[in-house]
Amino acid sequence: MEAQESGEHKYVYDFAEGNKDLKDLLGGKGANLAEMTNLGLPVPPGFTITTEACKAYLTTGREPDGLAAQIEAHLESLEREMGRRLGDPDDPLLVSVRSGAKFSMPGMMETVLNVGLNDHSVVGLSAQSGGNDRFAWDSYRRLIQMFGKTVCEVPGEEFEHALDEIKSAKGTHNDLDLNADDLRGLVDAYKKIFAKHTGREFPQEPREQLDLAIRAVFDSWNAERAILYRRQERIPADLGTAVNVVAMVFGNLGPDSGTGVAFTRDPGSGAQGIYGDYLANAQGEDVVAGIRNTVPLQELEQLDKTSYDQLLGIMARLEGHYKDLCDIEFTIERGKLWMLQTRVGKRTAAAAFVIAGQLVDEGLIDLDEALHRVNGAQLAQLMFPRFQLDHEFEAVAKGIGASPGAASGKVVFTSARAVELAAEGEAVILVRRETNPDDLNGMIAAKGILTSRGGKTSHAAVVARGMGKTCVSGADELDVNVPAKRFTVGGHVVNEGDVVSIDGTTGKVYLGEVPVMPSEVVQYFEGELDPENTDDALVRSVHRIMTHADAARRLRVRTNADTGTDAARARRFGAEGIGLCRTEHMFLGDRRELVERLILAHGDREREDALAALLPLQRADFIEIFREMDGLPVTVRLIDPPLHEFLPPLEQLAVNVAVAQERGEDVAKEEALLAAVRRMHEENPMLGLRGVRLGLVIPGLFAMQVRAIAEAAVAVVRDGGKACPEIMVPLVGAVQELETVRAEAERIIAEVVGDSGVEVLIGTMIEVPRAALTAGQIAEAAEFFSFGTNDLTQMGWGFSRDDVEGAFFWRYLELGIFGISPFESIDTDGVGRLIRIAAEEGRAARPGLKLGVCGEHGGDPDSVHFFHEVGLDYVSCSPFRVPVARLEAGRAAITTTGSDSR
Numbered sequence: 001m002e003a004q005e006s007g008e009h010k011y012v013y014d015f016a017e018g019n020k021d022l023k024d025l026l027g028g029k030g031a032n033l034a035e036m037t038n039l040g041l042p043v044p045p046g047f048t049i050t051t052e053a054c055k056a057y058l059t060t061g062r063e064p065d066g067l068a069a070q071i072e073a074h075l076e077s078l079e080r081e082m083g084r085r086l087g088d089p090d091d092p093l094l095v096s097v098r099s100g101a102k103f104s105m106p107g108m109m110e111t112v113l114n115v116g117l118n119d120h121s122v123v124g125l126s127a128q129s130g131g132n133d134r135f136a137w138d139s140y141r142r143l144i145q146m147f148g149k150t151v152c153e154v155p156g157e158e159f160e161h162a163l164d165e166i167k168s169a170k171g172t173h174n175d176l177d178l179n180a181d182d183l184r185g186l187v188d189a190y191k192k193i194f195a196k197h198t199g200r201e202f203p204q205e206p207r208e209q210l211d212l213a214i215r216a217v218f219d220s221w222n223a224e225r226a227i228l229y230r231r232q233e234r235i236p237a238d239l240g241t242a243v244n245v246v247a248m249v250f251g252n253l254g255p256d257s258g259t260g261v262a263f264t265r266d267p268g269s270g271a272q273g274i275y276g277d278y279l280a281n282a283q284g285e286d287v288v289a290g291i292r293n294t295v296p297l298q299e300l301e302q303l304d305k306t307s308y309d310q311l312l313g314i315m316a317r318l319e320g321h322y323k324d325l326c327d328i329e330f331t332i333e334r335g336k337l338w339m340l341q342t343r344v345g346k347r348t349a350a351a352a353f354v355i356a357g358q359l360v361d362e363g364l365i366d367l368d369e370a371l372h373r374v375n376g377a378q379l380a381q382l383m384f385p386r387f388q389l390d391h392e393f394e395a396v397a398k399g400i401g402a403s404p405g406a407a408s409g410k411v412v413f414t415s416a417r418a419v420e421l422a423a424e425g426e427a428v429i430l431v432r433r434e435t436n437p438d439d440l441n442g443m444i445a446a447k448g449i450l451t452s453r454g455g456k457t458s459h460a461a462v463v464a465r466g467m468g469k470t471c472v473s474g475a476d477e478l479d480v481n482v483p484a485k486r487f488t489v490g491g492h493v494v495n496e497g498d499v500v501s502i503d504g505t506t507g508k509v510y511l512g513e514v515p516v517m518p519s520e521v522v523q524y525f526e527g528e529l530d531p532e533n534t535d536d537a538l539v540r541s542v543h544r545i546m547t548h549a550d551a552a553r554r555l556r557v558r559t560n561a562d563t564g565t566d567a568a569r570a571r572r573f574g575a576e577g578i579g580l581c582r583t584e585h586m587f588l589g590d591r592r593e594l595v596e597r598l599i600l601a602h603g604d605r606e607r608e609d610a611l612a613a614l615l616p617l618q619r620a621d622f623i624e625i626f627r628e629m630d631g632l633p634v635t636v637r638l639i640d641p642p643l644h645e646f647l648p649p650l651e652q653l654a655v656n657v658a659v660a661q662e663r664g665e666d667v668a669k670e671e672a673l674l675a676a677v678r679r680m681h682e683e684n685p686m687l688g689l690r691g692v693r694l695g696l697v698i699p700g701l702f703a704m705q706v707r708a709i710a711e712a713a714v715a716v717v718r719d720g721g722k723a724c725p726e727i728m729v730p731l732v733g734a735v736q737e738l739e740t741v742r743a744e745a746e747r748i749i750a751e752v753v754g755d756s757g758v759e760v761l762i763g764t765m766i767e768v769p770r771a772a773l774t775a776g777q778i779a780e781a782a783e784f785f786s787f788g789t790n791d792l793t794q795m796g797w798g799f800s801r802d803d804v805e806g807a808f809f810w811r812y813l814e815l816g817i818f819g820i821s822p823f824e825s826i827d828t829d830g831v832g833r834l835i836r837i838a839a840e841e842g843r844a845a846r847p848g849l850k851l852g853v854c855g856e857h858g859g860d861p862d863s864v865h866f867f868h869e870v871g872l873d874y875v876s877c878s879p880f881r882v883p884v885a886r887l888e889a890g891r892a893a894i895t896t897t898g899s900d901s902r
Contacts, residue, residue: 011053012070014077015046020322025050027242029100032342039321041314041339045081046095046246047074051102054218054240063215071214075245082247087206091128092121094139094248097213099220101241104343105229109220109241110150112213113283114143114248118204122187133180135253141183142283144190144202147209151216154197162189176281210245217243227816234862237816249338251331252283256304259284262297262311262328264319267347270354270537274298274312276328284329284340307337318342323364324373325355349378350538357541367548368894374545375891376861376884380404382521382542383880384470387503387514395508397489399450399475402461407448407470408501408513411494413482415442422446429500431487433480435460440588443469448502450509452478452487470504478509525573525883546883549890550574555867556874557885558633560854562586564624570879574886577633577724578625579786579876580854583705584639586621587614587646595646599676604699611704618705622712622725631722635786635854635876637765638705638741640730642690643698644680653677686794686801691731695741702729706745710752710760717756726761728786733768735777742781763850766838767791775838779845786876787835789855789863793822796831823856826863836870843871852876861888868892 018026018034026034030048037043049071056064079085084093094116099109117125117140126136148154163175166186170177178186194202203209220226221241230237251259262276276297301308311330314337318326327345331338347355356370365373384405387393409427412418418430422445430446432439434453443449443463448470451460464471480487485496492511494500501514523529524539531543558579559570567578587595594613601607625634647653653674660667682688695702706727713723727745732738742762749760764781766772767788775785794801801823812818826832835853842849852874857863859881867875868889877885 008066008070009052009064010070011050011064011067012074013048013050014074015043015048018048023102024239025052025242027051027100027244028102028104028343029098029341030242030244033244033246035321036318036339036342039317041317042337043339044247044249045078046244047078048100049214049243049245051240051242054221054242055238057215057218058221058240068211071210071245075210078245078247086210087116087118087121088124089120090124092116092124092206094121094125095210096244096246096248097210097217098244098246099217099241100244101221101235102239103235104346105226105235109223109226110217112143112146112150112216114139115147115209115213116206117143118206120204121206129250129253132253134178134183135250137180137183137187138178138252139250139283141186141190143209144187144194147202147213148190148194148197150220151212152194152198154194158193158197159190162186162193214243214245217241231813231819234820237819246340249331249333249336249340250283251279251333252281253334255280256334257332258282258300258303259331260294260297260300260329262315262330263345264315264326264328265351265355265358267325267327267345267351270325270347270351270358272358278303284331304332304335307332307335310337314339320364323359323369325351349381352378353382353541353545354537357537357544360544367545368552371545371548371552371887371891371894374887376864376888379521379542379887380881380884381505382538383519383525383883384505385516385519386505387501388517389514393501393510393512393514396492396511397475397477397509399452399472399478399507399509400454400461401503401505401507402454402473403449403464403469403471404505405448405470406501406503406505406514406516408499408516409447410497411487411500412442412446413480413485413496415439415445417496418442418445429502431478431480431500432460433482435463440585448472448504450475450478450500450502452476452480464504470502472502472504472507472509475507475509526569527572546574546887549887551890552893553886553889554893555864555872555885555889557882557889558635558852558854558874558876559879559882560858560876561625561879563621564628566879567625567628570882571628571632573879573882575632575879575882576874577635578629579635579852579858579874580728581625581634581636582640583618583637584641584645586618587639591617592646595643596673598698598701599643599647599680600672607698608700611700615704615708618708619712619715622709623715626712626716626723626725627721629724631724633724633726635726635728635763635784635852636705636709637728637730637854638692638702639694640691642680642682642685642688643694644677644682644685647673647677647680650674650677650681686791692729692737692741693731695729696737702741703744703748706748707752710749710758713758713760714752714754714756717758723758725758726763726784728763728765728784730765730788731768731791732764732766732778733770735774735781738764738778738781761850765854766835767795767855769796769834772834772838776841776845779842779849782842782846782849784850784852785838785842787838787851787853787855787872789826789831789835789853789857790823792834792855793827793831796827796834797822825860826857826866828866832866832870835867839870839872859885864888865892 015034015037020031020035023031026048053067082093084091086093094114097112097115122136122140126133129135145159149156191202251257258280259282260278265272266275274297277294278297278300279294325345326342329341352374356373359365360370387406409429411431412428418428419441421428427447429448430442431450434451449460449464451473452475454460454473460471461473478487478489487494499513501510520539521542529539531539556576558577559575560580561567561570561578562582562585598610601610657667657670657674709725713725716723729738729741761783763784765788766785839851851872853867854876858875859877864885875885
């Protein structure tokens with residue numbers, strides 16, 4: 001209080017001064033200790049040093065001015081309340097020093113117990129405990145061990161070895177068999193280990209112990225494991241941690257004491273009941289470290305029914321107060337129950353949905369809050385099949401979990417073989433160094449894709465996610481030999497036809513078949529499970545929450561689909577149209593020869609013949625898609641990639657021609673093809689002749705596609721169906737490009753549509769930064785914008801999407817330059833600003849402009865919230881991500897207060 005009165009910044013709060021809503025300042029642990037204190041629950045007294053103090057310390061490398069004096073004042077207050085002084089030799093006060101960030105990071109940062117013990121106060125602690133020498137020396141050895149490892153970086157295994165040696169000499173494996181003399185000897189051994197590694201004696205001054213422990217907790221915010229955890233959980237790096245200084249209560253005083261953890265519901269399944277573990281005669285870290293086997297929490301009823309009944313009452317009270325699953329840590333000191341921590345408990349994805357539904361039924365929360373309690377990442381986890389690891393399976397390699405799921409099958413090394421075996425009913429895993437568009441048929445046929453190169457945004461990864469296929473990429477331990485039809489890893493040789501299993505969530509690769517469990521959530525979305533007539537609590541909860549999300553959301557959700565099969569599945573998953581139909585995928589496979597004819601054409605006649613041959617094939621594709629969508633909007637992107645992508649690689653073709661020439665074979669066709677490939681070769685094709693540029697340079701190409709789209713729509717309508725086509729011109733950077741294409745398209749559409757009643761919108765993909773910055777001009781010629789965030793990110797950052805992830809993204813993530821890859825979640829500050837500018841200026845020029853997004857970000861949970869915020873009309877994503885986008889669009893629409901879904 002004195003700090004506030006003097007105008008000094010307040011860095012320290014007693015528990016009674018805080019509450020659960022001050023997590024930003026007091027961290028989750030401190031805020032919840034304060035809340036329990038204010039509820040009148042038995043919490044040991046203490047105080048919290050704020051996250052602001054931590055941030056100041058980490059910024060300057062020293063404690064902020066005034067902090068030491070405030071700690072002293074609050075420590076004196078704690079000593080008066082407890083009637084003891086820190087480290088007093090006769091009647092010592094001991095404290096624990098614990099971390100506590102805003103978001104739970106279990107085990108990632110530091111804790112030091114029994115601070116205040118030294119060679120003198122250990123005697124006083126024994127007297128204070130009624131002459132329990134064993135307890136006092138056990139507490140002292142714990143302090144030296146934790147302080148040495150945490151504060152002074154003494155190797156923890158050295159302390160463990162010393163403990164093991166004493167137990168071995170005693171002929172026991174149990175810590176509890178060590179007596180006071182044994183533990184006194186262990187303290188001496190620990191002191192020598194401490195001195196050897198630090199060059200100084202173990203500090204005997206209690207306040208020095210406290211100050212050093214506090215700094216160690218601050219420093220642990222930037223420990224490697226904490227950084228990795230934050231990156232994984234997407235926790236901001238600038239939050240800092242609070243430090244809680246709490247009067248010690250002891251669970252290691254004897255059989256009438258102990259420590260435990262409890263959950264108010266099962267965090268694995270969400271089932272209601274009593275869940276937790278208890279360990280008699282122990283301190284808290286013993287439970288976490290697994291030093292001794294715990295007993296189920298229910299057994300506490302036989303050991304100490306009074307404490308057990310009190311604990312159950314507190315658990316019910318806390319769950320009712322927090323209106324959520326609570327995770328509780330407690331200690332019993334000689335029959336007295338103390339609450340050391342509570343927090344909204346972490347849970348599995350399945351438990352998150354089940355618990356949210358239960359709490360609605362119990363009247364504790366409403367459906368808006370239930371929707372806030374779950375998230376798209378959890379739903380995605382529930383949709384993928386998973387391995388049933390009932391017994392140990394050893395992974396032989398680990399790559400990047402590029403597309404979640406679990407798949408087993410026979411190894412194949414070519415797309416043709418994948419298609420052949422799949423047609424025979426075999427499950428196959430396509431193994432490649434890396435995939436390319438030619439592998440599409442094989443990828444479709446395969447149960448999973450495994451590559452030795454690439455990352456989360458490589459071709460294999462992007463396509464696999466789009467198809468809902470399991471994919472592990474970048475498994476660089478694999479030596480893939482495609483000509484020999486085998487790969488080797490860790491001394492194992494895996495030949496074509498051998499069975500492997502891949503886990504697209506963990507990135508692990510297994511030899512042999514690992515059994516899988518189907519996802520009941522996908523069965524529900526596919527219409528195979530009726531949520532009204534099932535005993536499956538998860539399916540019922542998912543249905544209930546998804547129904548509310550659909551009612552709440554403003555954003556519509558479309559899908560990226562290139563075939564009728566994908567379109568049909570996306571509709572079952574709730575898609576409200578197609579936001580991206582990629583026409584280039586329709587030029588692969590058997591049609592590649594027609595593309596070659598187009599590229600090799602000499603003169604107008606040969607080019608027109610090639611286009612005429614492609615026209616009916618494209619028209620048939622669009623008819624199938626329009627029929628499946630039955631009047632829902634279908635945005636068709638005219639051909640986007642450079643044409644040479646449909647030809648063999650230059651190096652491979654040059655070698656083939658040279659070899660054939662050496663053999664004296666007729667290679668006239670191959671030579672013509674090689675000449676065309678060389679003519680079209682570009683150093684940077686992603687910034688070359690592609691998109692709208694192709695349509696302007698190659699006469700008739702876009703015209704053929706526009707005609708196929710219009711004719712398909714008319715055919716569907718005249719057959720009694722409905723069609724709502726939207727033609728999207730890619731890679732536009734200047735309005736004049738769009739105006740030129742639009743003029744030709746409108747002429748063809750008018751000629752084809754006639755009096756059929758078909759309406760065709762013409763718009764563009766905003767994927768070039770200049771297009772975003774001149775959106776007001778472009779909107780004059782566009783009826784809709786669809787943001788192509790993959791290319792907008794690539795060009796906005798100056799990154800080659802195909803190269804950078806494996807090259808240096810790992811370092812950017814390590815340094816904190818990225819919290820997450822900008823290809824995974826939208827860069828709201830940079831690329832997002834381009835989107836915001838284009839949306840505002842586009843609608844200013846054309847108020848009815850339809851706005852959507854069709855890049856990979858359309859199915860990313862965090863990105864969906866941004867797209868809602870900037871006022872887009874819809875997002876589009878792969879069929880498998882449609883439910884995720886629906887859920888997140890609903891979450892974006894509700895008030896985002898209440899408990900955090902982390």
